[in-house]
Amino acid sequence: MTPNALAEGIRPGRLDEESLLEGFCDVHPRLDPHEAMVAADRCYFCHDAPCIAACPTEIDIPLFIRQIATGTPEAAAKTIFEQNILGGMCARVCPVETLCEGACVRETAERNPVEIGRLQRYATDTLMAAGSHPFRRDAPTGKRIAVVGAGPAGLACAHRLAMKGHDVVIHDARPKPGGLNEYGIAAYKTVDGFAEREVDWLMRIGGITLEQGRTLGAEMTLDALRDAYDAVFLGIGLGGVNALGLDGEDREGVDDAVDFIAELRQAEDLAALPIGRDVVVIGGGMTAVDAAVQAKLLGALNVTMVYRRARDRMNASRKEQDHAARRGVKIVTNAVPVAVHGNGAVREVEFEFVEDDLAPTGARFRLPADQVFKAIGQRLDGAALPELDRGKIAVTGAGRTSVEGVWAGGDCAAGGDDLTVTAVAQGRDAAEDIHRALAG
Known part of the structure; x- marks a missing residue:
């Protein structure tokens, strides 16, 4: 902040430390085990669950809630992570009221849906606190993929590719990985450095290398990446305002x-x-x-x-x-x-x-x-990108761009809705498509 701006009334320290701590505490604290069991007991476990259809990552919500109800939150977390490896963050920031909880049968009948978001957080936090990673890498394939951008789409893509046995290098411009999750979400939604801890936990899959201070168009070009890697995924977000x-x-x-x-x-x-x-x-x-x-x-x-x-x-x-x-x-x-x-x-x-x-x-x-x-x-910044569609990268299928061997997903790709959970789904699906393409 400039001195002139400060002179006009913008100044630090308007509140004392106690008030700041109170204001920026966790807006939706984690359920305790008893609360989780009570909340899980409200689920009807619908056969044709509308909540699944409303989730961009298509998590089997009735299954993971039943697993919580039977006292196995770690199994519930694995059910979540199989579809959404950033399920912990999404449990905190997803607009569940317009997605899974908005589609809940209890919301339709009673205006009081099952607390799906808080149950998801309970399960994922439980497993992450145990320190283990629920997935293992397949046998090495010898393929190398470049992921540009360490935001939700890039991280989800990298993790799924690493699971398939590929080696992944994430190139990111900022000092910390996480993208929107690290830099763009209110602090009271992600307390205690959760975004950074989640990335550290995700990287335990192995096979992923992070190179920071790397900006597309400055330190590297798309053509150079295509020459050096077997495939490229662009999850560069929207850098301009x-x-x-x-x-x-x-x-x-x-x-x-x-x-x-x-x-x-x-x-x-x-x-x-x-x-x-x-x-x-x-x-x-x-x-x-x-x-x-x-x-x-x-x-x-x-x-x-x-x-x-x-x-x-x-x-x-x-x-x-x-x-x-x-x-x-x-x-x-x-x-x-x-x-x-x-x-x-x-x-x-x-x-x-x-x-x-x-x-x-x-x-x-x-x-x-x-x-x-x-x-x-925000708007997409950058030169020499694949073909654009209304200011974003045009994609078909599971994120294929107009350039051979290049995929895209997240906020930078056309057709999304600028949600963390949607970016995760697009990164995951692109990874599956990349794997199929590399397998011939």
């Missing part, structure tokens, strides 16, 4: 929400993080919610999220919206930014109300702001 396109957007105090979240996630001392008194977050997705809630937890007095469409059109789930509201975040909908005002540093953001089709109404208002976070989506 969309701009507002407004006058004054470059004022001090106007920042990208993803950078704020990443800085917070890597901070050793939350009290040292500067935060404004009046914070405005522009956007309506999960990144906007995570930025807004964490700004409030750091001590911002007023935090307002502003989204251009109605509340039911927000990408953030209603559960996340309600969580933000309970934390004191004000949500304004059907409004678009038209100007950023200030003298050097931001002082106000001007908005105009719009109709559902974004037609302007002429009615404008201003919000005081000494800090603004932009969360209006």
Whole structure:
């Protein structure tokens, strides 16, 4: 944060250490064994379970819940990990209310679904705490695959390929692996360094080498990777951030929400993080919610999220919206930014109300702001990539791109929904397709 921005009211230490610890504690603590047994007993173990169909990784949810109910959470965890090797993180961050729990029969009948997400966390945490890895590598194949990006898609792809006996080299640009899980999710959802511990646990399969500080287009090219490896998987995510396109957007105090979240996630001392008194977050997705809630937890007095469409059109789930509201975040909908005002540093953001089709109404208002976070989506950065489809890498089948021997998955690939669990499914399925292709 620059000195000018700090002078305008953005400063660290707005809350004491006790308040910070309380605010950033685990938002959904793990079930204890008795709670898990009670929660598991509520499952009907449906034969044609709609929860399975609603899960992008197609975990056999009734089976793993029955395994918990019979006192074998380690077996339940293996059932989960067979489909989703990042099942521990997904149990923490998946929007279960719109996926498995939203499809639960009890949700339909009683508006009180089985706590699938918390049961999944109970099982996976139990097995991971035991320190063992539930899978072993097949016999070596002699094949080498490059995975570009150590996010959810890349990690899932690498693990599945290593299981098949292939040697995998993950190339990643950042100091820590994990991608979105390490840098892009609210700290109160993944406490105690879980993202890093999960990667360490995943790597115990063996056969995976991690090379950091490697960016596609800078330290390596796609052509060079194709020459050096038998196959390439791209899980590079979305590195660019969309701009507002407004006058004054470059004022001090106007920042990208993803950078704020990443800085917070890597901070050793939350009290040292500067935060404004009046914070405005522009956007309506999960990144906007995570930025807004964490700004409030750091001590911002007023935090307002502003989204251009109605509340039911927000990408953030209603559960996340309600969580933000309970934390004191004000949500304004059907409004678009038209100007950023200030003298050097931001002082106000001007908005105009719009109709559902974004037609302007002429009615404008201003919000005081000494800090603004932009969360209006990210874009794919990079040159010499495979063919694109609406700004993302075009794929067919299980992630095949327009370039022979190159697959892609996760946020960088067209057709996804920007969820961790979907990225895992795409990385896993691409790995299976790569294995079939290499087997001839």
